[in-house]
Amino acid sequence: SRLEDTVKSTVSENPVVVYSKTWCSYSSEVKALFRKIGVEPLVIELDELGPQGPQLQRVLERLTGQYTVPNVFIGGEHIGGCTDTVKLHRKGELQPLLSRAGAN
Amino acid sequence: SRLEDTVKSTVSENPVVVYSKTWCSYSSEVKALFRKIGVEPLVIELDELGPQGPQLQRVLERLTGQYTVPNVFIGGEHIGGCTDTVKLHRKGELQPLLSRAGAN
Ligand SMILES: N[C@@H](CCC(=O)N[C@@H](CS)C(=O)NCC(=O)O)C(=O)O
Ligand SMILES: N[C@@H](CCC(=O)N[C@@H](CS)C(=O)NCC(=O)O)C(=O)O
Numbered sequence: 370s371r372l373e374d375t376v377k378s379t380v381s382e383n384p385v386v387v388y389s390k391t392w393c394s395y396s397s398e399v400k401a402l403f404r405k406i407g408v409e410p411l412v413i414e415l416d417e418l419g420p421q422g423p424q425l426q427r428v429l430e431r432l433t434g435q436y437t438v439p440n441v442f443i444g445g446e447h448i449g450g451c452t453d454t455v456k457l458h459r460k461g462e463l464q465p466l467l468s469r470a471g472a473n
Numbered sequence: 474s475r476l477e478d479t480v481k482s483t484v485s486e487n488p489v490v491v492y493s494k495t496w497c498s499y500s501s502e503v504k505a506l507f508r509k510i511g512v513e514p515l516v517i518e519l520d521e522l523g524p525q526g527p528q529l530q531r532v533l534e535r536l537t538g539q540y541t542v543p544n545v546f547i548g549g550e551h552i553g554g555c556t557d558t559v560k561l562h563r564k565g566e567l568q569p570l571l572s573r574a575g576a577n
């Protein structure tokens with residue numbers, strides 16, 4: 370669909386993409402993690418898009434199996450949510466993914 | 474107001490009360506913390522109350538200054554959110570509050 374193409378091109382054209390909700394603390398946490406390590410992700414706030422927000426969430430669910438926020442992509446690859454990203458960072462596996470994606 | 478009285482009697486009649494939202498990970502975290510230490514809080518899911526949910530959130534904001542979820546009370550006293558409760562637990566200050574409230 371048109372919206373699926375939008376998501377696919379967004380995540381392939383930007384090194385780090387976070388689909389988020391402005392009032393969600395898990396979304397805030399993952400955004401803060403990226404900023405702490407000097408990476409400026411492309412952030413898409415699903416609750417600021419009107420009716421397209423829930424539609425995008427459904428598309429993300431179809432494409433990744435994940436309906437929840439935050440939904441993180443690095444180098445076009447689906448990473449997961451907040452806990453997944455934090456775990457990768459703790460294990461030292463986030464940096465190599467970011468470097469390969471040209472995010473820093 | 475009637476709703477204010479409801480909140481006041483709920484938090485004074487139950488040792489631990491958590492105002493929560495079912496889909497919020499911070500709410501889930503604080504509920505899991507209480508269960509981990511053997512305490513069964515009274516949980517009120519604001520997103521399952523229809524129009525009363527947002528009204529209750531406004532009342533909680535008036536009574537405690539806090540609009541966000543989770544909103545935690547112990548022994549009738551306003552504790553705060555998830556990070557506040559976790560901090561108290563880490564400092565060993567949660568247990569004494571729970572004992573004084575007769576929660577365990
Ligand atoms: N473990 C996941 C949890 C994600 C999650 O449950 N997100 C919640 C908000 S914090 C959500 O999107 N809830 C919406 C829903 O369940 O419909 C992560 O770390 O991202
Ligand atoms: N530090 C607070 C954060 C609370 C918070 O921001 N809660 C969010 C959901 S995770 C909320 O209620 N957002 C609704 C809003 O901001 O309107 C805590 O630990 O509880």
Ligand code: FES
Pocket residue numbers: 392393394395396496497498499500
């Ligand atoms: S909505 Fe509460 S942590 Fe996401």
